[in-house]
Amino acid sequence: MDGQLDGRGGPRDSVPPDPVNRAIELLRLDVPVDERAFDARVLDAVRRDARNRTPWRRRLRQPAVWGGVMAIAASIALLVVTQINSRGPATTPTSHAGAGRLANTEPLITTSAVSTVAMRSDARGVQLVRFRLAGVRARSITVAGTFNGWNVSATPLQRVGATTWVVDVPLRAGRYSYQFVLDHRKWIPDPHAPRDAGDDFGPSNSVVTVAGGNGS
C-alpha cells in the first residue's frame, strides 16, 4: 500500500489513461437520435406491456376485483332496500276503479258500516285502505291526514253513487289521523271510524290503524 495513493486518496496522476476513461469520453460524444421513432417504439412497448399485463379475463379471475364488484352490488341492494323500507307516508292514492296492483284487489276487511276501510297487503307490507263516505252531498270530497301531509287536494274521493264517495290509499303499517274535506273548505271526521282524543284544531280527527304483519 505504500506510495500507491496521493494526498487526496485518489490514484496518482502518473497512471496512464485506461479503457474506462476512453469509454467515458466516447459516451460524452453527441450521438444522432431519431426522437420520433424512439418515442413511437417506447409507446408501442408500453401499450404491449399494458395489454399483456392485465387482460380483462385475468382481471375477472382476481378475488379482490370480485370483492369490489360484490361490494358495489351489495351497496346498490342496500340502497334499494332502505329506500323501500324508509318511512314514507302515503303513496299515491289509487282510483276506485284502480290501475294499480293493489287497486284491483277486493277488500279483506270492512271495519265500519259506512266508511273506512278495506285492506290487502302487498309484498312490502303496504296495505290498501279504502276511505268511504256516504250520505254526503258535495261537489268534491278529499281526504287529508298524516299520510299525505294534511294536503286538502292531494287525495280526492271519487263518486261511486249518488252520495257515496270512495278512494283507495296504499299505506304502510301505522296509525294515521285524518278528516274528510268537503268542497275544499268544510272538514268533517269520518262518522264511523274511531276518533282521536285531542282537539287541537277543532273537531277531533278520525283514526285508521293499519296492521303490520303478525305484529310481533
Next chain:
Amino acid sequence: MTTHSRRGVARQGTGNRHLWLALTVILAGALAATPQGTDAQQTASLTGLDRRVSHALRERIGLVADSAVAAGLPVGPLIDKTLEGASKHADDQRILVAVHAMLVDLRVARRALGASASEEELTAGVAALRAGVSPAALTGLRRSLPRRMLTVPLSVLAALVTDGAPTALATTAVINNASRAGDSDLLEFGRTVAHALAGGVPAQTALTTPSLPAGTETGLQNTGRPPSQAPAKPPKP
C-alpha cells in the same frame, strides 16, 4: 421480490382500493337512506313547511324541532301537527302551542315506552296518553310485550279508553289479547269492543268476555255479544 410478484402485489392493491371504495359507498348510502331523524332529513322536513306556513312560524317550529332532535325524539309528529294546523287555517300561535304540546307528550311517551320505541310507537303512545292512559300503563304494556311492536296495541288501547272503557281494564284486555294474537286480530278485538260499548254493553262485560281463538266465527269474541245480535257487516264495496 421478482417483477411478477411485484405486479401481483400492485394488482391486489388496486383490488383492495375497489373494495374500500365500495365499502365507503355502502356506508354513505346507508347513512343517506337511514330513515330516522338525521339533521339532513329534519332540514328536508322543515323545508316542506316553506309553502305551507309563514317564515316566522317556520323558524319557531325549527327551534322546537331542534329540541326534539337534541332529546332523541322524532320530528315527524311535530311537522304533521304543524301541517294539520296550517291546512285547517289555525293561527300561528295556536299551531305553536299544539306543536309544543306534542313535544311534551312525545317526551312522556319516550320515558314510558323506552329509548327503543319507534316514531310510530311514540305517536300511538301520545294518542293513548291524550285519551287518558297513564304513563305507568304505557310502561306496563311495554314490559308485558317486550318484543312486540306496540303501535297497534297502543292504538287499540287509546280507542277503547276514548270510547269510555276504564283504563286499567282496557290495558289488561289489550295485553291479554296482544300476547296471543297478531295485529289484525287485535284490531278486530278493538272493533268488537267498540261495537259492544256503542250498543250499551257495560265496559267490564265487553272487555272481560273470554276471547276465542283467532279466526273463530262463533261466540262472543268478534262481537262482544251473541252471534244472533251481531251487527251485520256491510256488503263489500
